[in-house]
Amino acid sequence: MTNLSTKKLTVAALLCAVAIVGSLFSIPVLGSRCAPVQHLVNVLCAVFLGPFYGVAVAFGASLLRNLFGLGSLMAFPGSMIGALLCGLVYRQTGALRPTLLAEVFGTGILGGLCAYPIAILLMGKVVGEVAFYAYVIPFLISTVGGCLIAYILLHSLNRTGALKRLQNMLR
Numbered sequence: 001m002t003n004l005s006t007k008k009l010t011v012a013a014l015l016c017a018v019a020i021v022g023s024l025f026s027i028p029v030l031g032s033r034c035a036p037v038q039h040l041v042n043v044l045c046a047v048f049l050g051p052f053y054g055v056a057v058a059f060g061a062s063l064l065r066n067l068f069g070l071g072s073l074m075a076f077p078g079s080m081i082g083a084l085l086c087g088l089v090y091r092q093t094g095a096l097r098p099t100l101l102a103e104v105f106g107t108g109i110l111g112g113l114c115a116y117p118i119a120i121l122l123m124g125k126v127v128g129e130v131a132f133y134a135y136v137i138p139f140l141i142s143t144v145g146g147c148l149i150a151y152i153l154l155h156s157l158n159r160t161g162a163l164k165r166l167q168n169m170l171r
Contacts, residue, residue: 007170012053015041019061019079023070027142034138035071039103039146040153042083046099047154047163048170051087058083077114078139082107096154100147107143112136 022037038061045054058079065071085106090099115135157163 004170008049008053011170012045012049012057015045015049016057016060016064019057020064020068020070023061023065026070034142034145035065035075036142036145036149038075038079039082039107039143040150041146042079042086042103042107043099043147043150043154045083046087046090046103047096048167049087051084051091054083054087055080073118074115074135074139077118078107078111078135078143081111081114082143085110096151096158100151103147103150104140104143108140109136112139115139 019035019038019041022041023035025037026035028034038058041061042054042058045057049057059076062071062075062079065075066073082103083106086099086103089102090096093099112135119135154163157166
């Protein structure tokens with residue numbers, strides 16, 4: 001049991017590090033930094049670790065990115081909601097496509113909408129400066145890019161049989 005927990009924590013820490021380093025490759029879009037690697041990590045967490053590890057990795061990566069000056073407060077709602085939703089969908093379906101759609105919906109739509117009150121309350125943005133949907137479009141751009149990368153990677157792993165082997169190592 002502890003060996004399995006150690007493996008999962010190690011993979012979670014590795015994915016958190018990938019998300020942080022990957023945020024160096026962000027694209028600024030409409031006042032937000034689009035970091036597709038975070039969404040790749042969310043999907044990988046869903047497939048290999050489950051929803052709760054995914055949320056923990058998303059929170060840790062968002063926190064560290066903010067501490068290092070690599071992200072914004074908008075990283076929290078998008079990445080965490082997306083990680084939870086795609087993790088829950090993968091747990092229920094075991095299928096990649098619905099998981100990717102859950103990541104896009106969770107981060108792009110729900111996370112984008114949740115970013116609005118955070119921008120106003122925590123970042124001091126004036127309501128007139130931020131439209132209600134202002135974060136949805138950048139979040140969608142970011143998450144679709146990350147999901148495409150995740151699909152290519154996981155599809156390739158699945159074709160070679162490596163995906164099942166990796167998943168079995170973490171069960």
